[in-house]
Amino acid sequence: KNEVEQSPQNLTAQEGEFITINCSYSVGISALHWLQQHPGGGIVSLFMLSSGKKKHGRLIATINIQEKHSSLHITASHPRDSAVYICAVTLNTGNQFYFGTGTSLTVIP
Amino acid sequence: DAGVIQSPRHEVTEMGQEVTLRCKPISGHNSLFWYRQTMMRGLELLIYFNNNVPIDDSGMPEDRFSAKMPNASFSTLKIQPSEPRDSAVYFCASSSGPYVYSNQPQHFGDGTRLSIL
Numbered sequence: 001k002n003e004v005e006q007s008p009q010n011l012t013a014q015e016g017e018f019i020t021i022n023c024s025y026s027v028g029i030s031a032l033h034w035l036q037q038h039p040g041g042g043i044v045s046l047f048m049l050s051s052g053k054k055k056h057g058r059l060i061a062t063i064n065i066q067e068k069h070s071s072l073h074i075t076a077s078h079p080r081d082s083a084v085y086i087c088a089v090t091l092n093t094g095n096q097f098y099f100g101t102g103t104s105l106t107v108i109p
Numbered sequence: 110d111a112g113v114i115q116s117p118r119h120e121v122t123e124m125g126q127e128v129t130l131r132c133k134p135i136s137g138h139n140s141l142f143w144y145r146q147t148m149m150r151g152l153e154l155l156i157y158f159n160n161n162v163p164i165d166d167s168g169m170p171e172d173r174f175s176a177k178m179p180n181a182s183f184s185t186l187k188i189q190p191s192e193p194r195d196s197a198v199y200f201c202a203s204s205s206g207p208y209v210y211s212n213q214p215q216h217f218g219d220g221t222r223l224s225i226l
Contacts, residue, residue: 033215041198041219041220041222042217042219042220043200043202043217044217045214045215045216045217047214086151086152088152096154096167097142097154099151099152099153100151101151102151
Protein backbone atom coordinates (compact mmCIF):
# COMPACT_ATOMS: atom_id res chain seq x y z
CA LYS A 1 0.00 0.00 0.00
CA ASN A 2 1.38 3.38 -1.01
CA GLU A 3 0.95 6.24 1.39
CA VAL A 4 1.10 8.65 -1.55
CA GLU A 5 -0.72 8.07 -4.83
CA GLN A 6 -0.31 10.19 -7.93
CA SER A 7 -2.39 10.35 -11.08
CA PRO A 8 -2.01 10.13 -13.93
CA GLN A 9 1.22 8.16 -14.21
CA ASN A 10 1.83 9.48 -17.71
CA LEU A 11 0.43 12.54 -19.40
CA THR A 12 0.88 13.91 -22.89
CA ALA A 13 -0.42 17.37 -23.71
CA GLN A 14 -0.33 19.83 -26.57
CA GLU A 15 1.53 23.06 -26.01
CA GLY A 16 -0.76 25.63 -24.45
CA GLU A 17 -3.02 23.17 -22.68
CA PHE A 18 -3.96 23.45 -19.01
CA ILE A 19 -2.52 20.54 -17.06
CA THR A 20 -3.53 19.04 -13.73
CA ILE A 21 -1.61 16.42 -11.79
CA ASN A 22 -3.20 14.92 -8.70
CA CYS A 23 -1.79 13.60 -5.44
CA SER A 24 -3.69 11.79 -2.71
CA TYR A 25 -2.26 10.64 0.58
CA SER A 26 -3.48 8.47 3.40
CA VAL A 27 -1.46 9.68 6.37
CA GLY A 28 -1.42 12.71 8.61
CA ILE A 29 1.00 15.23 7.23
CA SER A 30 2.70 18.43 8.21
CA ALA A 31 3.61 19.45 4.67
CA LEU A 32 3.31 18.35 1.08
CA HIS A 33 6.00 18.91 -1.54
CA TRP A 34 5.90 19.06 -5.30
CA LEU A 35 9.20 18.25 -7.01
CA GLN A 36 10.17 18.46 -10.66
CA GLN A 37 12.72 16.13 -12.19
CA HIS A 38 13.94 16.94 -15.68
CA PRO A 39 15.14 14.31 -18.15
CA GLY A 40 18.72 15.12 -17.19
CA GLY A 41 17.91 13.90 -13.70
CA GLY A 42 18.15 17.08 -11.65
CA ILE A 43 15.45 17.60 -9.02
CA VAL A 44 13.94 20.97 -8.21
CA SER A 45 11.64 21.68 -5.32
CA LEU A 46 8.64 23.55 -6.76
CA PHE A 47 6.38 24.00 -3.77
CA MET A 48 6.05 23.10 -0.15
CA LEU A 49 2.60 23.73 1.27
CA SER A 50 0.53 22.79 4.28
CA SER A 51 -2.70 24.61 3.42
CA GLY A 52 -4.42 26.61 0.73
CA LYS A 53 -2.74 27.50 -2.51
CA LYS A 54 0.62 28.68 -3.81
CA LYS A 55 1.45 30.16 -7.20
CA HIS A 56 4.75 30.60 -8.97
CA GLY A 57 4.63 31.78 -12.54
CA ARG A 58 2.50 29.35 -14.54
CA LEU A 59 2.49 26.79 -11.74
CA ILE A 60 -0.20 26.58 -9.09
CA ALA A 61 -0.35 24.09 -6.23
CA THR A 62 -3.38 23.53 -4.04
CA ILE A 63 -4.00 21.32 -1.06
CA ASN A 64 -7.16 20.20 0.71
CA ILE A 65 -6.17 18.86 4.10
CA GLN A 66 -9.62 17.45 4.91
CA GLU A 67 -9.75 15.48 1.67
CA LYS A 68 -6.01 14.61 1.82
CA HIS A 69 -5.54 15.73 -1.73
CA SER A 70 -3.30 18.11 -3.62
CA SER A 71 -3.19 19.23 -7.22
CA LEU A 72 -0.45 20.76 -9.32
CA HIS A 73 -1.68 22.88 -12.21
CA ILE A 74 0.33 24.17 -15.15
CA THR A 75 -1.24 26.91 -17.22
CA ALA A 76 -0.25 27.53 -20.86
CA SER A 77 1.96 24.44 -20.90
CA HIS A 78 5.21 24.53 -22.82
CA PRO A 79 7.56 21.78 -24.04
CA ARG A 80 10.10 22.83 -21.42
CA ASP A 81 7.57 21.74 -18.78
CA SER A 82 8.20 18.15 -19.87
CA ALA A 83 9.49 16.41 -16.78
CA VAL A 84 8.52 14.00 -14.04
CA TYR A 85 6.52 15.65 -11.28
CA ILE A 86 6.79 14.02 -7.88
CA CYS A 87 4.54 14.53 -4.89
CA ALA A 88 5.98 13.93 -1.42
CA VAL A 89 4.62 14.31 2.08
CA THR A 90 6.19 14.88 5.47
CA LEU A 91 4.41 13.01 8.24
CA ASN A 92 3.13 15.09 11.10
CA THR A 93 5.49 13.13 13.34
CA GLY A 94 8.26 14.81 11.38
CA ASN A 95 10.26 11.65 11.02
CA GLN A 96 9.13 10.21 7.70
CA PHE A 97 9.05 11.44 4.18
CA TYR A 98 6.98 9.52 1.61
CA PHE A 99 7.12 9.93 -2.15
CA GLY A 100 4.63 9.29 -4.91
CA THR A 101 5.83 7.37 -7.95
CA GLY A 102 5.75 10.47 -10.12
CA THR A 103 3.81 11.71 -13.13
CA SER A 104 5.70 11.80 -16.40
CA LEU A 105 4.56 14.82 -18.42
CA THR A 106 5.34 15.34 -22.09
CA VAL A 107 4.27 18.58 -23.74
CA ILE A 108 4.26 18.41 -27.51
CA PRO A 109 4.92 21.56 -29.57
CA ASP B 110 25.51 31.25 -5.41
CA ALA B 111 26.57 27.59 -5.48
CA GLY B 112 23.90 24.99 -4.97
CA VAL B 113 24.29 21.58 -3.40
CA ILE B 114 27.40 19.96 -4.83
CA GLN B 115 27.71 16.22 -5.16
CA SER B 116 30.63 14.15 -6.30
CA PRO B 117 31.31 12.11 -8.24
CA ARG B 118 28.58 12.56 -10.88
CA HIS B 119 29.05 9.01 -12.07
CA GLU B 120 30.65 6.00 -10.43
CA VAL B 121 31.11 2.56 -11.90
CA THR B 122 32.73 -0.08 -9.76
CA GLU B 123 32.78 -3.79 -9.19
CA MET B 124 30.77 -5.48 -6.50
CA GLY B 125 32.54 -5.81 -3.21
CA GLN B 126 34.33 -2.50 -3.56
CA GLU B 127 33.83 0.38 -1.15
CA VAL B 128 31.96 3.36 -2.58
CA THR B 129 32.01 6.85 -1.08
CA LEU B 130 29.61 9.55 -2.24
CA ARG B 131 30.18 13.14 -1.22
CA CYS B 132 27.96 16.12 -0.67
CA LYS B 133 28.54 19.79 0.07
CA PRO B 134 25.32 21.48 1.20
CA ILE B 135 24.45 25.09 0.58
CA SER B 136 26.28 27.32 3.02
CA GLY B 137 24.05 28.20 5.96
CA HIS B 138 21.72 25.25 5.53
CA ASN B 139 21.54 23.14 8.65
CA SER B 140 19.56 20.13 7.40
CA LEU B 141 20.99 17.60 4.98
CA PHE B 142 19.21 14.67 3.35
CA TRP B 143 20.44 11.63 1.43
CA TYR B 144 18.02 10.00 -1.06
CA ARG B 145 18.19 7.03 -3.38
CA GLN B 146 16.22 6.79 -6.63
CA THR B 147 15.62 3.57 -8.56
CA MET B 148 13.16 2.64 -11.26
CA MET B 149 11.57 0.03 -9.03
CA ARG B 150 11.19 2.00 -5.82
CA GLY B 151 11.30 5.63 -6.93
CA LEU B 152 12.74 8.16 -4.49
CA GLU B 153 13.51 7.00 -0.96
CA LEU B 154 14.85 8.97 1.97
CA LEU B 155 17.87 7.18 3.43
CA ILE B 156 18.99 9.45 6.26
CA TYR B 157 18.86 13.06 7.33
CA PHE B 158 21.03 15.24 9.51
CA ASN B 159 20.21 18.38 11.44
CA ASN B 160 23.11 20.51 12.68
CA ASN B 161 25.49 17.69 11.66
CA VAL B 162 23.69 15.15 13.85
CA PRO B 163 21.96 12.12 12.27
CA ILE B 164 18.30 12.41 13.22
CA ASP B 165 16.71 9.45 11.48
CA ASP B 166 18.52 6.70 9.60
CA SER B 167 15.57 4.33 9.39
CA GLY B 168 15.69 4.52 5.61
CA MET B 169 19.22 3.15 5.40
CA PRO B 170 18.75 -0.25 3.78
CA GLU B 171 21.46 -2.26 5.49
CA ASP B 172 24.50 -2.07 7.69
CA ARG B 173 26.56 -1.87 4.53
CA PHE B 174 25.37 1.73 4.28
CA SER B 175 26.75 4.44 6.53
CA ALA B 176 26.62 8.22 6.47
CA LYS B 177 28.59 10.87 8.25
CA MET B 178 28.54 14.62 8.53
CA PRO B 179 31.78 15.68 10.20
CA ASN B 180 31.04 19.39 9.74
CA ALA B 181 28.40 21.74 8.40
CA SER B 182 29.86 21.80 4.90
CA PHE B 183 30.45 18.14 4.13
CA SER B 184 28.73 14.78 4.26
CA THR B 185 29.54 11.33 2.96
CA LEU B 186 27.46 8.27 2.18
CA LYS B 187 29.49 5.08 2.14
CA ILE B 188 28.60 1.61 0.90
CA GLN B 189 30.88 -1.23 1.94
CA PRO B 190 30.83 -3.78 0.43
CA SER B 191 28.83 -2.67 -2.59
CA GLU B 192 26.39 -4.96 -4.40
CA PRO B 193 24.75 -4.73 -7.85
CA ARG B 194 21.36 -3.96 -6.23
CA ASP B 195 22.85 -0.77 -4.84
CA SER B 196 22.93 0.64 -8.37
CA ALA B 197 20.83 3.80 -8.32
CA VAL B 198 21.02 7.56 -8.43
CA TYR B 199 21.86 9.00 -5.04
CA PHE B 200 20.74 12.55 -4.32
CA CYS B 201 21.79 14.88 -1.55
CA ALA B 202 19.60 17.82 -0.54
CA SER B 203 19.86 20.59 2.02
CA SER B 204 17.49 23.08 3.58
CA SER B 205 17.56 25.89 6.12
CA GLY B 206 15.44 26.44 9.19
CA PRO B 207 15.70 25.63 12.85
CA TYR B 208 14.05 22.25 12.59
CA VAL B 209 14.21 19.30 10.29
CA TYR B 210 11.37 19.56 7.78
CA SER B 211 10.75 23.16 8.76
CA ASN B 212 8.84 25.34 6.36
CA GLN B 213 11.76 25.67 3.96
CA PRO B 214 12.18 23.95 0.60
CA GLN B 215 14.90 21.43 -0.04
CA HIS B 216 17.58 22.13 -2.59
CA PHE B 217 18.82 19.08 -4.45
CA GLY B 218 22.22 18.28 -5.87
CA ASP B 219 22.56 16.85 -9.36
CA GLY B 220 22.92 13.33 -8.00
CA THR B 221 25.51 10.58 -8.29
CA ARG B 222 24.69 7.82 -10.75
CA LEU B 223 26.13 4.67 -9.24
CA SER B 224 26.55 1.42 -11.15
CA ILE B 225 27.80 -1.67 -9.39
CA LEU B 226 28.90 -4.40 -11.79
